[in-house]
Amino acid sequence: MEDRRAEKSCEEACESLKRQDYDMALQHCTEALLSLGQYSMKDFTGPCPLEIEHIKIESLLYRIASFLQLKNYGQADEDCRHGMCKRRALF
Secondary structure: OHHHHHHHHHHHHHHHHHHHHHHHHHHHHHHHHHHHHOOOHHHOOOOHHHHHHHHHHHHHHHHHHHHHHOOOHHHHHHHHHHHHHHHHHHO
């Protein structure tokens, strides 16, 4: 009986750490998107705007993966729509 409690406690600790990892990834991606959103594409010249759009799309993909792991399907779906719109605008 005691062995099962230790196993369950370990499983709960692992789940907690995974959740913290996904929360942290979500936070970093959100901060990157907010930071990049402060700039207008007119502020940049050359290939930089294209690189910024790629970074935005990549950040959205990481956010989507994190939201899916956290079972926040509504927000993942919303990010998918934003990501697809950005991708269509690039190509």
